[in-house]
Amino acid sequence: MITVTGARKNYGSFAALDDVTIDIPSGSLTALLGPSGSGKSTLLRSIAGLEALDSGTVVIGGKDVTNVSPQKRDIGFVFQHYAAFKHMTVRDNVAFGLKIRKRPKPEIDKKVNELLGIVGLDGFQHRYPAQLSGGQRQRMALARALAVDPQVLLLDEPFGALDAKVRTDLRTWLRRLHDEVHVTTVLVTHDQEEALDVADRIAVLNKGRIEQIGEPADLYDRPANDFVMSFLGSVAKLNGQLVRPHDIRLGRDPDMALAQKAGTAESLGVTRATVERVVHLGFEVRVDLRNEATGERFSAQVTRGDSAALHLQEGETVYARATRVPELPEAEIPVSL
Ligand SMILES: Nc1ncnc2c1ncn2[C@@H]1O[C@H](COP(=O)(O)OP(=O)(O)OP(=O)(O)O)[C@@H](O)[C@H]1O
Numbered sequence: 001m002i003t004v005t006g007a008r009k010n011y012g013s014f015a016a017l018d019d020v021t022i023d024i025p026s027g028s029l030t031a032l033l034g035p036s037g038s039g040k041s042t043l044l045r046s047i048a049g050l051e052a053l054d055s056g057t058v059v060i061g062g063k064d065v066t067n068v069s070p071q072k073r074d075i076g077f078v079f080q081h082y083a084a085f086k087h088m089t090v091r092d093n094v095a096f097g098l099k100i101r102k103r104p105k106p107e108i109d110k111k112v113n114e115l116l117g118i119v120g121l122d123g124f125q126h127r128y129p130a131q132l133s134g135g136q137r138q139r140m141a142l143a144r145a146l147a148v149d150p151q152v153l154l155l156d157e158p159f160g161a162l163d164a165k166v167r168t169d170l171r172t173w174l175r176r177l178h179d180e181v182h183v184t185t186v187l188v189t190h191d192q193e194e195a196l197d198v199a200d201r202i203a204v205l206n207k208g209r210i211e212q213i214g215e216p217a218d219l220y221d222r223p224a225n226d227f228v229m230s231f232l233g234s235v236a237k238l239n240g241q242l243v244r245p246h247d248i249r250l251g252r253d254p255d256m257a258l259a260q261k262a263g264t265a266e267s268l269g270v271t272r273a274t275v276e277r278v279v280h281l282g283f284e285v286r287v288d289l290r291n292e293a294t295g296e297r298f299s300a301q302v303t304r305g306d307s308a309a310l311h312l313q314e315g316e317t318v319y320a321r322a323t324r325v326p327e328l329p330e331a332e333i334p335v336s337l
């Protein structure tokens with residue numbers, strides 16, 4: 001378990017961490033998620049001991065390490081741009097921590113072979129870092145961080161510099177690696193899809209504070225506030241409320257008749273909107289709409305079947321209604337038809 005309590009860190013008058021308290025359970029993969037400048041890296045670096053807190057404490061595995069140097073915190077750290085030893089082979093890079101700890105050679109060989117297998121770099125031990133792809137280099141970095149059996153693995157946007165496809169592959173790989181080695185892992189990312197995909201728990205940061213901590217599905221379905229909701233996925237504003245695009249139902253005649261009778265569509269929780277664009281995204285169809293009353297643009301996500309049944313055409317009017325809002329999980333919004 002990692003426990004950070006009342007962490008504060010100022011740069012001049014700017015609060016990078018503003019009273020942050022968080023428990024990171026042993027064996028979990030926890031993501032620190034937030035926009036640029038929200039304090040994610042500062043929090044991670046404080047856990048690592050690379051940043052000294054102005055106040056607050058860091059406890060790792062029951063030991064108060066607030067004033068302990070990074071080398072003595074029993075952590076492995078991987079940065080976005082991993083500084084490999086260029087003149088050393090992959091094997092020697094991975095073995096580095098074990099060598100400086102003066103471990104016997106057979107133990108080092110065994111450990112390095114095992115780790116190269118785990119990170120999928122079997123057969124690459126004699127290459128130099130320059131002869132690896134970006135993804136392979138980051139996997140080597142992970143092997144090096146894991147070589148000394150750290151209590152905690154800290155990852156600061158480890159796949160941030162790689163292209164989208166490699167990134168997605170590596171996060172799936174990281175999840176599998178974590179299931180295999182179970183080391184308590186903290187991952188900094190600004191990519192909500194990455195956090196939702198790999199983490200057991202997500203802490204959402206904003207302006208140096210934690211907005212919410214929870215399991216991915218909890219945060220997605222029951223966000224504590226508008227910030228968390230908007231940060232974890234697309235949102236649309238309907239009748240002043242934020243809803244997910246896939247929680248919007250589009251309709252035609254019955255709603256239209258009802259709305260005309262009542263005078264205003266809004267009073268019935270129904271929004272009159274013009275179809276601006278219909279985009280086919282495989283199974284799903286995204287419908288870009290413009291609220292006819294306010295001019296606000298929003299998108300709804302419907303199935304191919306629903307889209308076909310509605311014969312959606314650009315320029316036409318449809319009626320949009322939220323079927324579910326996060327503040328009322330699982331509840332249908334009552335519509336008095
Ligand atoms: N050494 C420093 N001196 C001054 N300001 C700093 C320093 N390090 C960080 N900051 C500021 O503290 C804030 C938080 O930085 P931090 O790196 O923790 O954010 P982040 O959430 O990791 O952002 P990013 O995703 O862009 O890396 C930022 O506004 C940053 O400019």
